[in-house]
Structures are given as structure tokens and as C-alpha cells.
Amino acid sequence: MAMEVLMPRQGQTVESCVILEWKKKEGEKVQKGEILCEVETDKAVFSVEAPTDGILLKVLFPEGADVPVLTPIAYVGDIGEQLPNTSGPSNLSSSSMGQQTAQIPSSTSQKPVTLDKIPSTERKGVRISPRALKLARQHGIQPETLVGTGPKGRIIERDVRKVLEERQKSLQGIAEEAARLSIPQESSRTPTRVREEGSTSLPVTGTRKIIAQRMMESLRSHAQYTLHALADARALQRWRKRFKESPEVYGYQDITINDLILFVVAKTLPRFPELNAYWLENTIQQFSTVQLGVAVDTPKGLLVPVIRNAHSLSLATLSKEAKRLAQACIEGKISSEELSGGTFTVTNLGSLGIQYFTPILNTPQVAILGVGTIQLQPVMEGEKVQFYPHIGLSLTVDHQAVDGAPASRFLKVLVENVSNLDLLFAGT
Numbered sequence: 001m002a003m004e005v006l007m008p009r010q011g012q013t014v015e016s017c018v019i020l021e022w023k024k025k026e027g028e029k030v031q032k033g034e035i036l037c038e039v040e041t042d043k044a045v046f047s048v049e050a051p052t053d054g055i056l057l058k059v060l061f062p063e064g065a066d067v068p069v070l071t072p073i074a075y076v077g078d079i080g081e082q083l084p085n086t087s088g089p090s091n092l093s094s095s096s097m098g099q100q101t102a103q104i105p106s107s108t109s110q111k112p113v114t115l116d117k118i119p120s121t122e123r124k125g126v127r128i129s130p131r132a133l134k135l136a137r138q139h140g141i142q143p144e145t146l147v148g149t150g151p152k153g154r155i156i157e158r159d160v161r162k163v164l165e166e167r168q169k170s171l172q173g174i175a176e177e178a179a180r181l182s183i184p185q186e187s188s189r190t191p192t193r194v195r196e197e198g199s200t201s202l203p204v205t206g207t208r209k210i211i212a213q214r215m216m217e218s219l220r221s222h223a224q225y226t227l228h229a230l231a232d233a234r235a236l237q238r239w240r241k242r243f244k245e246s247p248e249v250y251g252y253q254d255i256t257i258n259d260l261i262l263f264v265v266a267k268t269l270p271r272f273p274e275l276n277a278y279w280l281e282n283t284i285q286q287f288s289t290v291q292l293g294v295a296v297d298t299p300k301g302l303l304v305p306v307i308r309n310a311h312s313l314s315l316a317t318l319s320k321e322a323k324r325l326a327q328a329c330i331e332g333k334i335s336s337e338e339l340s341g342g343t344f345t346v347t348n349l350g351s352l353g354i355q356y357f358t359p360i361l362n363t364p365q366v367a368i369l370g371v372g373t374i375q376l377q378p379v380m381e382g383e384k385v386q387f388y389p390h391i392g393l394s395l396t397v398d399h400q401a402v403d404g405a406p407a408s409r410f411l412k413v414l415v416e417n418v419s420n421l422d423l424l425f426a427g428t
Helices: 130-138 157-182 206-221 234-245 257-271 315-330 404-419 421-426
Strands: 003-006 016-022 035-040 045-049 054-059 066-068 072-077 121-123 126-128 224-232 277-280 283-286 292-294 296-298 301-303 344-348 367-381 384-398
Touching: 035 072, 126 130, 130 157, 130 206, 206 301, 224 404, 234 257, 234 384, 234 404, 234 421, 257 292, 257 315, 257 344, 257 367, 257 404, 257 421, 292 315, 296 315, 367 404, 384 404, 404 421
Parallel strands: 292 344, 344 367
Antiparallel strands: 003 072, 016 035, 016 066, 035 045, 054 072, 121 126, 224 384, 277 283, 296 301, 367 384
16 A cells, blocks of 8 residues: 655644745656655645655645645655545556656645644644644634534644634624725725835745734734843954954954854843743743744844753853854745744844844743844043944733733843843853
């Protein structure tokens, strides 16, 4: 019997993947380990490999399909070999090899998938994933009213979002109709839509769509507030210059201002576990180790890889790991494991000339630090005003988990550590 190719699971929170491109066509020979297709999660692009040598007998989903994890997407075997859930052999013969006959099966023809290891929540006989249940509760949707499109009829997050989209369209239609009725008859002849010459419509899909959904979910589920501060940047610039000019003395090469900020954050956070934490509705989970997320701008959108145990790393090791992860994100080679498990995030817009901004929480984390540019700021010294370089720091915190005072204390100590790198290096 032909061997099925399953949509792989990319991390515990990924429920489905989008098929970007089939590298092989039905009827083509494949070797074990050869790439059959590329799929995209909300975080990165991955390759699906052939599980055995043979022929790609059948492709079950076309490019662009959003397929639940652990669902068969294709079959590989020998010519004429019987496919699961079919009464006869494959429709490929030696005469039909090389011809693409991609077919999409009906929902009744797919092989049931065992999902014993996928967490699900039972509510009055309804199978629903925890993420879908959380989203439904946030918007007052009863799970019993939803239709599941996941394996074995399981309700997943996209089913809830579909209902929300339909609800929004309905409300928008009512609003448009009300607006139309309120316009005088002579005005109704004038088009209210902006002329489209020279405009471009871009569908919101893939990573961009997931980023949009997660940002809105973050704002809906967290009581966010932002604190701004300035830190004396002379020590940052001095140490950066030392590393650049004398790498043979310090043993550090290519150390950036951002590397130094990441290092200071990693060394400061263990003193403030309330900032190094998750908000989990009825539970606040604090961490003793720092799994430091670093926001990276990529052609596909914002990704946040995680530097593991950043609190225990030397500056050189932390710098090297940050650059490796950033490059993997930009090249689309980052793994799902490297994009999950962060306990605190740093995002830097200083290179773009931004002094302050309001970063949005990377849920379920309770805090995120925004780093701005370095600019001269006036400082009173006696009766004189001196201008010294300062760097802008913006700390966004979830007020559900952290009050203003402890968040301010963390930011105050962080500013002191940035301004006094000599003491920080002496203590490491």
C-alpha cells in the first residue's frame, strides 16, 4: 500500500500550514528525503520531504490550501499501488507518468487522523482546541454553534476567526446600508469609493495575516501601558569603539549597540521575575531563566527568534547567536522551535531614527522593551547645561500582571546598567 505524506507539526501551537509550492508533480519519481513541497506556518517556511523512494502517486491539496497538521497531503508508492480509502489502485499507470492530475478529495474521502497527542478541550461533546476556545470566549461565541474543519471535526482557531469575519462583514453591511439611506437622493449618484487608477490591492495572507491577527489579539487580551526613559549612551559608544578597534584585546568582534543592550537586559531581568513572565488568564507564570526574544524585520514580516538562556551567555556568545538567528529568519530557514518559548522580547528601531515608540506585547509575555536611536540630550551639571548622547528605551507592560511601580523599578535599574557598563562587565 502507498505511504501517506503527512503535514508535519511545527511546534505545539501550530494547528495548520499553508502549502506554498509543490516541488514535485504527480507521476514524478522521488527519493527518500527529497523535497516534495514547501509549507508556511505563521512563523516560517518549511520543507516537506518524501518518506520513501517511489512515485508521487497523488497530491491531495493544491498550492494555497491551509491544511491541518498531521493530515495526509500526498501519497508516495509504486505505480498501480492501491491508495488508502480507495477501492482500486492508483490512477497512475506507466502511460500516465509525467502528467499532472492533481485532485482535491472531498472531506469524506480523507483518511481519519488520530490526534491523541494534540491537546483538545471537551465542552458538552464539542472537540475544540485551547486556542480556539480562548478566542471564542473573548468574543462571546458559544463553541456549540461552531462547525469544525479540523481533523475529525475538531474546531480550530480558523473556524472561530471565520465566524468573526462573517460577523464583521454583516455589521459593515448594516453600516453601509444605513449610510446609503442617510444620503440625499441627488448625492447618491456620486461614487463614494476612491478611484482605483494606479492603486494596488494586496491580499492579506500567510505571515502578514497571522501577524495582524496576533497583534489584535495582543491588544484585546492585555491591558498594555508604556513607560519611556532615557539612558546615558556614552558607555555604550565607548565599549562599542573598544571592541571595534581592539578585538584582539577583548576577544570580541563585530559587537553592535543592540548586542550590548541585549546583554544588559539579559543580566538585569533575573532580578525582576515579574517582568520575565507569562499572563495566562488565571495564572501568572514567572521564570528564573531568560529566554530572550529578539524582533527581526524580514521580507515576510516581523519574526521573533529566541536566544536560549541568554542570562548565562557571554557577550560574544550572545552576539553570535543573535546574528545567527536573525540571518536564519531573513533567509526563511528558522525553525519553529527557535521561534517559540520566549519570556521577554526586545525590539529595536534605533537604526531607523526612532527615538521612542510603543511596542506591542508578544503574547503571552507580560513585557517588551523597545530600543530607540541615540541622540544628544541636555543634562544639568552644576549651573551649566551639557549635551550627552542618550538612548531611548520604551517598556510596554501588561497591567493585569505588573503594576506601574515594579515596572518602573525595572526600567530604572536597566537605565543604570546601560549607563554603567563598566560595573556590569566587572561583575560578569
